Amino acid sequence: MAEFWVNMGPQHPMTHGLWNLRIKVDGETIIDAEPIIGYLHRGVEKISEVREFQKVIVLTDRLCYVSSITWSHAYCLAVEELMGIEIPERGKYLRVISLEIQRIASHLMWLAAFGADIGLLTMLLYALRERELFLDLIEIMAGLRLNSNYTRVGGVRNDVPADFEKSCQRVIAHFLKKLDEYQDLMENSKTFLMRTQGIGKLSKEDAINWGVTGPNLRGSGADVDLRRTIPYEVYDQIDWEPAIEKDCDCYARSIVRMREMRESCRIVLDALKKMPPGPYRMKPPRRAEGEAFRVTEDSRGEALFYVAADGDDRPYRVKIRSPIFCTLAAVPQMMRGHKVADVVSIMGSIDICVGEIDK
Amino acid sequence: MGVEEQVLARLKERFPKLLLESASVRPGVGRIKIDRKDLVEICFYLKEELGYEHLSCISAVDWKDRYECVYHFTRYSDGSMFQVNAIIPHDDPHIESLCKFWRSATYPERESYDLMGIVFDHQPDLRRILLPPDYRFFPLRKDFPQEVDRQYISRRKLKTGGA
Amino acid sequence: MSGSLLTPNLVGLCRSLTEILLGIVKAIFDALSLPGVGSWFVSPGVVVFFTYLIATLVMVMWAALVNLLSVMWVERKLYSRIQDRRGIMLGVPWPWSKKYKRGMTNLGWGFLQNIADGVKLLQKENITPASADKLLFHAAPAIIVSSTIMVFAVLPFSENFYYTKVALGVLFVLAALSLGPFAIILAGYSSNNKYTLIGGLRAAAMMLSYEIPLILCVVAVVLLSGTLDPFQMVAVQERPLMGTIVPSWNVFSPPQMLGFVIFFIALVAELERIPFDIPEADAELVEGWTTEYGGMRFGFLFGFKWLRAFAGAGLLVILYLGGWNGPVFATVSVLGYPIPILPQEFWFLLKTYLVVMVIIWISWSIPRVRADQVLKIGWNRLIPLALLTILGAAVFKTMGWF
Numbered sequence: 001m002a003e004f005w006v007n008m009g010p011q012h013p014m015t016h017g018l019w020n021l022r023i024k025v026d027g028e029t030i031i032d033a034e035p036i037i038g039y040l041h042r043g044v045e046k047i048s049e050v051r052e053f054q055k056v057i058v059l060t061d062r063l064c065y066v067s068s069i070t071w072s073h074a075y076c077l078a079v080e081e082l083m084g085i086e087i088p089e090r091g092k093y094l095r096v097i098s099l100e101i102q103r104i105a106s107h108l109m110w111l112a113a114f115g116a117d118i119g120l121l122t123m124l125l126y127a128l129r130e131r132e133l134f135l136d137l138i139e140i141m142a143g144l145r146l147n148s149n150y151t152r153v154g155g156v157r158n159d160v161p162a163d164f165e166k167s168c169q170r171v172i173a174h175f176l177k178k179l180d181e182y183q184d185l186m187e188n189s190k191t192f193l194m195r196t197q198g199i200g201k202l203s204k205e206d207a208i209n210w211g212v213t214g215p216n217l218r219g220s221g222a223d224v225d226l227r228r229t230i231p232y233e234v235y236d237q238i239d240w241e242p243a244i245e246k247d248c249d250c251y252a253r254s255i256v257r258m259r260e261m262r263e264s265c266r267i268v269l270d271a272l273k274k275m276p277p278g279p280y281r282m283k284p285p286r287r288a289e290g291e292a293f294r295v296t297e298d299s300r301g302e303a304l305f306y307v308a309a310d311g312d313d314r315p316y317r318v319k320i321r322s323p324i325f326c327t328l329a330a331v332p333q334m335m336r337g338h339k340v341a342d343v344v345s346i347m348g349s350i351d352i353c354v355g356e357i358d359k
Numbered sequence: 360m361g362v363e364e365q366v367l368a369r370l371k372e373r374f375p376k377l378l379l380e381s382a383s384v385r386p387g388v389g390r391i392k393i394d395r396k397d398l399v400e401i402c403f404y405l406k407e408e409l410g411y412e413h414l415s416c417i418s419a420v421d422w423k424d425r426y427e428c429v430y431h432f433t434r435y436s437d438g439s440m441f442q443v444n445a446i447i448p449h450d451d452p453h454i455e456s457l458c459k460f461w462r463s464a465t466y467p468e469r470e471s472y473d474l475m476g477i478v479f480d481h482q483p484d485l486r487r488i489l490l491p492p493d494y495r496f497f498p499l500r501k502d503f504p505q506e507v508d509r510q511y512i513s514r515r516k517l518k519t520g521g522a
Numbered sequence: 523m524s525g526s527l528l529t530p531n532l533v534g535l536c537r538s539l540t541e542i543l544l545g546i547v548k549a550i551f552d553a554l555s556l557p558g559v560g561s562w563f564v565s566p567g568v569v570v571f572f573t574y575l576i577a578t579l580v581m582v583m584w585a586a587l588v589n590l591l592s593v594m595w596v597e598r599k600l601y602s603r604i605q606d607r608r609g610i611m612l613g614v615p616w617p618w619s620k621k622y623k624r625g626m627t628n629l630g631w632g633f634l635q636n637i638a639d640g641v642k643l644l645q646k647e648n649i650t651p652a653s654a655d656k657l658l659f660h661a662a663p664a665i666i667v668s669s670t671i672m673v674f675a676v677l678p679f680s681e682n683f684y685y686t687k688v689a690l691g692v693l694f695v696l697a698a699l700s701l702g703p704f705a706i707i708l709a710g711y712s713s714n715n716k717y718t719l720i721g722g723l724r725a726a727a728m729m730l731s732y733e734i735p736l737i738l739c740v741v742a743v744v745l746l747s748g749t750l751d752p753f754q755m756v757a758v759q760e761r762p763l764m765g766t767i768v769p770s771w772n773v774f775s776p777p778q779m780l781g782f783v784i785f786f787i788a789l790v791a792e793l794e795r796i797p798f799d800i801p802e803a804d805a806e807l808v809e810g811w812t813t814e815y816g817g818m819r820f821g822f823l824f825g826f827k828w829l830r831a832f833a834g835a836g837l838l839v840i841l842y843l844g845g846w847n848g849p850v851f852a853t854v855s856v857l858g859y860p861i862p863i864l865p866q867e868f869w870f871l872l873k874t875y876l877v878v879m880v881i882i883w884i885s886w887s888i889p890r891v892r893a894d895q896v897l898k899i900g901w902n903r904l905i906p907l908a909l910l911t912i913l914g915a916a917v918f919k920t921m922g923w924f
Contacts, residue, residue, distance in 0.1 A: 006716065028893060038489040045474070046498055050505050081385075119796050119890025125605040191797055191889045208412050208435075211463020222435070229438035230387070292384075293431060293442065295415065304416045306429060319418035319429075321467075329466045340720075341800065341892040358489060 017354030033332040040358035064356035067106035067299040078305035082292035091155035093275040106299035114348040155281030196250040200346035211326035214301025219253035226297035250349035322356040363389035417467035419475040456482035474499040531682035536577040610635035643821035658712035669701035680866035703729040713814035721811040731900040732791040738908035739785040742915040756845030771844035777914025835877040846870040
């Protein structure tokens, strides 16, 4: 068959969001790929220039709607650096707890979508069922399940109730047992291994050159976890280990995310024990001047916010660096030489959330 | 001496006249401000000699009298970051592309071109990425109206063409 | 062994029914003093015609109404329970149940849901793409439906519940089932769409390559049973197994155990179920070869997949699992006819539905296999093992062991 371009999307039941992937196929083999994005561009950077600092948090929550607390938190860190303020200890611990619970929820959403893409439709329902428990925890903390608007410049919005630690322990104990089951279901299934091992290889040097970060980079063997390399909040006081895998294929990335879920559970329980009493929020100044940037480890990689202000009570420029935006550039290289059926494996293992690509 | 002060010292000794401003932002993070024509030399030095292997972000800022292209680099071995502000005059928004050193620069440069209109010379694939390919404006510039500045035109006015 | 419920057989019952009905018609015409017309109605040709018409109706309704809806219900409830939810629950609730409120429809056991889905598909517009090849586009669902129902003309449900006795019954069933890939290629090609074409060709490649181990395993069974006739095949399996009371189903002999597994895997591939689901992998090519079909045409393509599953499972049961053999625990005498409590139809349906449930269970627990890996499994692994089965069966037959 001659080579022709095939459009996967933008209207597609399983591409995790609104984007288009054009692949050039020769029979079943992929020769080239080109992602086309921009269908979900909402102009967040432009709008945040007319909102006050606290009001931008509503926008940054909705950047990546699956993992929203991590994005608002990165923005708050950048603005706090700009204003030169330091938030109280209890606020930092509360932020870490909410971040890790959000990370588990985001990885469970990835697991649901990935399983459904590969063909294991039962995993969709199992992972979403477990995600409900964590969304309930977020609801106890913040009042909303998704897009919870919990972090503020200067701390968090409210404190957690007294029996929160017990709820967390119950949920995490139940979840760890189920996670063993799901990991078994995926790892011991020969078809899953056939679908993901050896697919979508990206070596470590290539990954760093293309700007890939997060679980995708750790799946290629690089020992880079921004919570450890550039610690922020209280991650250097909590006992945890980054998850790193050596083979650079889709299977390694999946295992990295499964292990990260376990580590997040550990972090949550540890942070709950170590959390000091006291204030959790301080009042930030109204105006700021200068420029600042902070890097955090989002569920999908490195999220960088660069905020510049000129003395007004709103930012002058907010620049959002999205991890998956840079990973998409490496996608054509990962796909060349594989079959059309591997597109879903590769796209699923990268964990795309179009909201943060298109801003 | 802190890590970033070592880096700044080496940069000052290598390019004494090119750094318009240099400062240390916080422990582990340094910052310099340069003119746009020196970008490739300094970034090459940062990558090869000083080991900043990861280009995190390329931002474009429209101060009313100049554009600034802000580059953030990361070094994974000790977790230090570096910020480079490159000044671009307002009437000639061209700057050299960094794609030959870091392939992670392609998409952010396309985004800066798309939203701010800064043209990156020698970029292999400079075209719009987020907006439609035939869009005529650069929205992030300060002369593009904000949401609070734009007039709301009612449907009746649109139909009748009235004021 | 159990006896059958229908005596003497389906056609005989239909004949009696026809004679009664035509007798009534003749009596009406006699009363209207048109004796010539009345006696034409009871002439042998007309009786035979109406007998087979009624028998066809009964068989088609049994297959496509009762069994199709039952298999759909079993599938939807079973996979919902695997996914930890209740599944379809639209049914007519008992009016005296405590939770009953007027108009509440989610209390039943779900049998109405499939009918509701069918009605929904019926009232949709049947869109034909403008640039599609109209003849082939309309022919493809017709071929799938008719080839699937053709199977039930030959597949017996018990000694007496059959439509016709054909000496080469198993061969006819295999031939009817292999019209499937032909219709799929027609559907994929005539839709004039890149995706459906790719989907159709992938489906055809997969199904053709899995027909071969299917037929080779049947050859192995035929070597041991000595016949292609489903009735004799089941009769052969009724003998006790080497001095024990266990019946000698074909699956109990060692080469046939291997053949059973291979036949089962090839059957799952023929039916386009996950794990061999690439023709309609919805993550990749939307719906695959059925993308352009809408309304009831889509309903046919989609729904008769389950009927093919039932037919394939029926074939598996006859070949390997002893057909309708099963113990009868008691016999009741009704009007002088002995009616067994657990008739042969019951055992056949039980075994078939168990096989269908295992197929559903596997479908919803395993990821999808990639297209080239599917073909590799079919050609590199299943065909040599199927040939080994034939060799084993030949050895057993010459040695007279089984």
